[in-house]
Amino acid sequence: MLAVDSLGAVSYVLTMSYLEQEIFSQPKVLQRLLSREEKNVVEIADAIRRSKCRCIFMVARGSSDNAVLYGKYLFGAKNRLVCSLAAPSLFTLYRQAPDLKDCLLLAVSQSGASDDLCQVVETGRRSASRTLVITNTVDSPLAGLADDVISLRAGREKSVAATKTYTAQLMALAMLSAALSGRQSTWRQLQQVPPLVEKLLTESGGVGVLAQRYRYLDRLSVIGRGYNYATAFELSLKIKELAYVSAEPYSSADFRHGPIAVVQRGFPVLLVAPKGKTLADQRQLARSLIERQAELLVISDSPALLALAHTPLALPAGMPEWLSPMLAVIPGQLFAMHLAAAKNNPLDHPRGLRKVTRTT
Amino acid sequence: MLAVDSLGAVSYVLTMSYLEQEIFSQPKVLQRLLSREEKNVVEIADAIRRSKCRCIFMVARGSSDNAVLYGKYLFGAKNRLVCSLAAPSLFTLYRQAPDLKDCLLLAVSQSGASDDLCQVVETGRRSASRTLVITNTVDSPLAGLADDVISLRAGREKSVAATKTYTAQLMALAMLSAALSGRQSTWRQLQQVPPLVEKLLTESGGVGVLAQRYRYLDRLSVIGRGYNYATAFELSLKIKELAYVSAEPYSSADFRHGPIAVVQRGFPVLLVAPKGKTLADQRQLARSLIERQAELLVISDSPALLALAHTPLALPAGMPEWLSPMLAVIPGQLFAMHLAAAKNNPLDHPRGLRKVTRTT
Numbered sequence: 001m002l003a004v005d006s007l008g009a010v011s012y013v014l015t016m017s018y019l020e021q022e023i024f025s026q027p028k029v030l031q032r033l034l035s036r037e038e039k040n041v042v043e044i045a046d047a048i049r050r051s052k053c054r055c056i057f058m059v060a061r062g063s064s065d066n067a068v069l070y071g072k073y074l075f076g077a078k079n080r081l082v083c084s085l086a087a088p089s090l091f092t093l094y095r096q097a098p099d100l101k102d103c104l105l106l107a108v109s110q111s112g113a114s115d116d117l118c119q120v121v122e123t124g125r126r127s128a129s130r131t132l133v134i135t136n137t138v139d140s141p142l143a144g145l146a147d148d149v150i151s152l153r154a155g156r157e158k159s160v161a162a163t164k165t166y167t168a169q170l171m172a173l174a175m176l177s178a179a180l181s182g183r184q185s186t187w188r189q190l191q192q193v194p195p196l197v198e199k200l201l202t203e204s205g206g207v208g209v210l211a212q213r214y215r216y217l218d219r220l221s222v223i224g225r226g227y228n229y230a231t232a233f234e235l236s237l238k239i240k241e242l243a244y245v246s247a248e249p250y251s252s253a254d255f256r257h258g259p260i261a262v263v264q265r266g267f268p269v270l271l272v273a274p275k276g277k278t279l280a281d282q283r284q285l286a287r288s289l290i291e292r293q294a295e296l297l298v299i300s301d302s303p304a305l306l307a308l309a310h311t312p313l314a315l316p317a318g319m320p321e322w323l324s325p326m327l328a329v330i331p332g333q334l335f336a337m338h339l340a341a342a343k344n345n346p347l348d349h350p351r352g353l354r355k356v357t358r359t360t
Numbered sequence: 361m362l363a364v365d366s367l368g369a370v371s372y373v374l375t376m377s378y379l380e381q382e383i384f385s386q387p388k389v390l391q392r393l394l395s396r397e398e399k400n401v402v403e404i405a406d407a408i409r410r411s412k413c414r415c416i417f418m419v420a421r422g423s424s425d426n427a428v429l430y431g432k433y434l435f436g437a438k439n440r441l442v443c444s445l446a447a448p449s450l451f452t453l454y455r456q457a458p459d460l461k462d463c464l465l466l467a468v469s470q471s472g473a474s475d476d477l478c479q480v481v482e483t484g485r486r487s488a489s490r491t492l493v494i495t496n497t498v499d500s501p502l503a504g505l506a507d508d509v510i511s512l513r514a515g516r517e518k519s520v521a522a523t524k525t526y527t528a529q530l531m532a533l534a535m536l537s538a539a540l541s542g543r544q545s546t547w548r549q550l551q552q553v554p555p556l557v558e559k560l561l562t563e564s565g566g567v568g569v570l571a572q573r574y575r576y577l578d579r580l581s582v583i584g585r586g587y588n589y590a591t592a593f594e595l596s597l598k599i600k601e602l603a604y605v606s607a608e609p610y611s612s613a614d615f616r617h618g619p620i621a622v623v624q625r626g627f628p629v630l631l632v633a634p635k636g637k638t639l640a641d642q643r644q645l646a647r648s649l650i651e652r653q654a655e656l657l658v659i660s661d662s663p664a665l666l667a668l669a670h671t672p673l674a675l676p677a678g679m680p681e682w683l684s685p686m687l688a689v690i691p692g693q694l695f696a697m698h699l700a701a702a703k704n705n706p707l708d709h710p711r712g713l714r715k716v717t718r719t720t
């Protein structure tokens with residue numbers, strides 16, 4: 001609900017949904033995971049190193065699939081490992097699966113209840129060197145199939161749209177990568193995440209008002225690059241699930257290879273562009289979008305880039321780029337929630353979705 | 361241009377564009393590639409087998425990136441190889457690339473001129489077991505970096521939107537997979553492709569009239585599964601590039617994990633669903649979309665599935681599923697072209713695109 005005070009300032013108040021509670025619980029969830037799973041993750045990393053895996057074969061669905069996309073960049077850059085994202089139908093429909101010799105088979109799932117993921121792991125573990133499941137439900141069928149399990153410890157997620165389990169999955173992957181690298185400095189950087197997420201949420205009061213402008217939006221593009229390619233996918237999914245907007249994720253490079261033709265005057269583009277190696281490329285894209293008179297929304301900690309946006313969504317400074325996806329996704333989660341509210345959509349139970357999706 | 365004859369029948373006539381010429385040249389292009397590159401592909405497959413690669417690490421952009429997505433299913437199902445799609449930014453922006461030991465590094469590019477692909481191959485070939493480039497331009501910088509080259513022999517592609525080079529890339533990948541498998545029966549099936557593509561094009565006269573209904577369309581979802589997951593991506597890209605429609609590709613499973621929330625009464629969904637192992641799953645999705653009162657467009661050779669569609673785009677019968685992407689993409693190419701014409705968009709030079717895109 002919009003409220004106007006006696007000085008004419010506008011603020012935005014929602015009735016507390018599970019979704020909002022879960023978004024705001026993320027600093028605690030991340031902190032708990034970090035402290036309680038450290039020992040387990042370090043032991044798992046030792047076992048993986050001993051197994052001499054050369055490749056990580058990852059399988060997931062929905063938001064978890066976006067989390068493993070972060071893993072692809074993470075394990076590639078930090079651990080020099082080739083990562084392959086599974087095509088589940090090779091295991092379930094075709095029953096002609098690749099040979100996973102020398103691979104770590106890694107499944108990521110909030111519920112651990114999807115039949116198709118279980119089928120992939122059941123078949124894949126016969127040839128894989130080792131099997132790891134990252135889940136919020138340690139007593140799930142999926143967890144029962146693995147050599148090792150990392151528990152997200154996020155508490156039950158009641159909203160259909162995943163938020164706290166998504167950032168927890170990112171954290172679990174970052175912990176695993178740090179443990180595999182064996183560098184203490186890398187591990188120490190993880191400690192910066194929960195307080196910065198807390199700071200961001202404390203300062204996020206304006207997003208509800210900013211979202212009003214987009215009440216009649218029905219399509220937009222969401223662009224991220226490198227580590228935040230995953231963020232573009234996850235925010236597209238949140239905006240689709242909650243606001244029923246056709247949101248399309250791209251890397252800035254892929255966007256230039258065709259999809260940019262869609263951009264005309266007023267076409268909305270959300271750029272996810274924290275500081276780091278990808279910033280210059282994102283800034284260049286921002287300029288070319290402004291030339292095309294697109295409407296820019298920007299999530300960044302770069303004041304210069306935020307200044308180019310019609311709708312700037314600022315991140316607190318100081319997060320290393322490789323960990324920025326845990327921070328950068330949050331203004332987008334809030335934006336998707338407020339946009340859904342502005343469109344009078346239900347927040348906890350989007351049209352036609354259930355918490356656990358059964359697919360083959 | 362629409363034409364109405366004296367009996368009131370409507371037909372649709374376009375001024376011949378490069379795009380249309382290139383779409384209609386596909387049977388010849390595929391036949392030429394098949395006959396002239398057979399020997400080369402068989403030799404390359406022998407060398408790859410000798411190098412004992414366990415994984416194919418693939419890199420491409422734009423339409424070529426959709427072609428390698430077909431490769432991921434193909435090499436997984438037919439050759440039991442793990443496939444990884446490169447994240448180019450790890451090589452170009454981050455300069456922290458994965459170690460490609462035991463991998464075949466495979467780059468696919470129409471022009472062979474992209475700096476970023478060259479950079480990936482230049483770095484990647486230091487650790488990869490072997491390097492292969494599939495391109496339409498054998499004297500390109502990219503081709504110069506590889507151990508082996510498969511030439512598409514498609515003739516110059518003048519339209520910005522790739523059509524004949526896309527299907528030629530699929531054929532080159534299918535030839536490589538058949539040669540790697542060493543099964544003569546598999547190789548013989550390839551011969552069925554050019555005549556079936558020819559038959560489809562001969563019978564495709566109605567697409568121009570069917571496309572008129574979508575003149576004011578601005579978004580749709582495109583769904584494919586398994587081998588035709590790639591087709592969903594490629595058709596989304598064609599529809600975006602040519603018709604400036606926000607077209608989003610999904611597998612039927614991924615679509616159920618969130619994006620299906622976007623579907624309301626009249627929401628258009630294009631299902632790419634040739635007969636095969638994925639048909640039952642696609643039929644189930646079609647039914648649930650009809651319950652939601654979506655507008656269905658279907659590309660299929662299943663009369664029962666076509667009967668569920670408002671706009672049926674029939675495929676000739678008889679193509680094995682693993683080769684169906686070369687056939688199934690074609691009614692979609694025609695649809696995208698006619699939709700672009702209906703929207704008065706230029707066919708050969710879409711807004712803001714060039715034939716060779718320079719990205720990092």
